[in-house]
Amino acid sequence: MPLAFAEPTDAVIPIHVVAADAVDDALAGLxxxxxxxxxxxxxxGSLGQILTLPNAHGGLEQVLVGYGTAxxxxxxxxxxxxxARKLPEGTYEIASGLQGDDLDEAALAWLLAGYSYDRYVKPSSPIAGLVAPDDVDAARIAVIANGEALTRELINTPASDMGPDELEEAARTLAVEHYAGINVITGDDLITSNFPMIHTVGRASNRxxxxxxxxxxxxxxxxxLVGKGVCFxxxxxxxxxxxxxxxxxxDMGGAATVLGLAHMxxxxxxPLRLRVLIPAVExxxxxxxxxxxxxxxxxxxLTxxxxxxxxxxxxxxxDALTLSDEDDPALVISMATLTGAARVAVGPDLAPFYTDDDGHADAVAKAARKVADPVWRMPFHDPYxxxxxxxxxxxxxxxKGGFAGSITAALFLRRFVESPYMHFDIYGWQPSSAPARPRGGVGMGARALLEALPEMLNL
Known part of the structure; x- marks a missing residue:
């Protein structure tokens, strides 16, 4: 079921978002x-505090949601x-207290809170509906939410049902949805087509x-976009x-993330030409x-x-990066759940990325702050x-030695691409539930990249 905003009704319940330092003014209006x-x-007005105010008939008249301190x-x-997860069934609108990027984030958060992975269990009850705020680009936010949901769904699916075959099928479904072309080279054809390392890594599997x-x-x-598709x-x-x-x-989280970004x-x-390359193996x-x-x-x-x-x-x-270079793209971006060293360096919540282009790095960092998709630049350190x-x-x-494992992996990849290049060493997993992010698969870096692409590619 796609994530979507609710349609307005005559019974929309207003939400007033109240920061801790604005409680007196909010209460004065009651x-x-x-x-x-x-x-x-x-x-x-504590962060996450909710106050429901009844009307004369025992229903909900309005809601105050605490926004805490900065x-x-x-x-x-x-x-x-x-x-969104705490409020009772109904249709709501954010009537006051947020604007600009904060309002965009709140609208996206509400939609993302509606995602749950229920392929193997009885579906959970839907969350309360939100009418799209007037001052947000509702269509764009819904697209972003559903791109993220696609990424989460692919990562959450166990390898028994998400092998190279199924990952290919997910890509084909996306291609059909958006009238994209798709070509897949499989099995021993990888040898004759000169993708020897993809074949070597995957040849021991019956998939x-x-x-x-x-x-x-x-x-x-x-x-x-190049995404690591190691399905197990x-x-x-x-x-x-x-x-x-x-x-x-x-371990196919990079592939899942580039497919989510491709959907967006x-x-x-x-206004660009998009190519998505996914080496899918077990x-x-x-x-x-x-x-x-x-x-x-x-x-x-290279040997x-x-x-x-x-x-x-x-x-x-x-091998996929070498192919990406062969038609002279303006920018190549790889995404991969590549190293445990990246997690040691920045933990599970930050998406570390590498680029030699300071302008691209600044664009991504600025975009990440704007859309609440945290990233951290790491160095292509030539002495290593x-x-x-x-x-x-x-x-x-x-x-050997274990030092700078994420950096040396990024340097390894850089040897295979001559075009302008950016690499993300993501985790792709939410270790414990947080607002709008249930424990499980999660997209990292995609929203920041989507926001930064116009600046990076002069769109």
Missing amino acids: TPEGRAWAQAQGFA AKRARDRFHMGAA QPRLIDMRWGDMGPQLT DTGGLNIKPGSSMGLMKK IMALEL NSIDGNAFRPQDILTSRKG VEINNTDAEGRLVLA EAMIEPGIADLDNAP
Whole structure:
């Protein structure tokens, strides 16, 4: 069911968002009975506090939602998503207290709060409806919410039902929806088409590896999105311990995120040419699995020494990035759940990204603040290049020592693309529930990129 705003009715209930320092003014606007009720309930405008005010017939007349202090609000985002989940059934409108970017965020939070993953259980009850505020671009916000919902749904689906076949089907469904072209190279055809590392990583699975290639648009600069589609990662012969394998259904989070972003771009009809490349594989264990100390030759011709079969994401991305470069795009962006080192560096909530272009970095950082999609720039630190050069081959897929793991992975990927390039090393998972973000799969960086693209590509 698409996430959507409610239609206006004659029984719309107004919501007044009240910051902690505006409580007195808010209460002054109530009836004497309303003020007495608010005082009896201890309404102080605390962040997330909700006060429902009845009418003479016992129904809801209006709602006050506490917005706390600026310091409290800065510790998280999507606060109105919590209110959406707490309010009783009905149709609401935000009547006062928010404007500008805050109102946009509140409207998006309300829609995102309506997402739940219920493929295998009885669907949860729908949340209260919100009429789109007059001062927001409701159509754009609904598109963004549904792009995020697509990303969440793909990540949340277990690998038993989200292998390379199903990921391809999701891409085909999106292509049909937006009249995009799509081509898929599968199995041994990857060898004859010169995608050797994608084939090598996925060949041990009975679910064939593939490269998904989707194109949309015929005018404007070309943007190429490359998403890591490792649908499950055992670690290969360097098998992961059980504690590390538990969330590996989300190792296709980069692919899920670029598909969500692609939906936003196409639905909003951005004036650009879009290409989406997804190497979709399952990193499994079998007699023909690739081995530690193997040396692989990539599509680009660079040789790679395998020092850990669990560092497979950069291998499949390398072949796809080489392809991305071959039609001279204006910008290539890769997204991948690539390294645990990124989580150690910035935790699960920030999306670290890499670029050599200061203008692009500034555009993304500014956009991220505007749309409440936190990111953090990391360095392509050239002195670390020596760490990915093993001597026996051009590149090492897993440098020893463990230092700067996210940076060395990003440097590895940069070797395969000459076009303007940006890389996101995302987590793709919400560890515990937060407003408008239930525990589970989550998009990271997509909304910031959508906001920044016009500036980065001069649209």
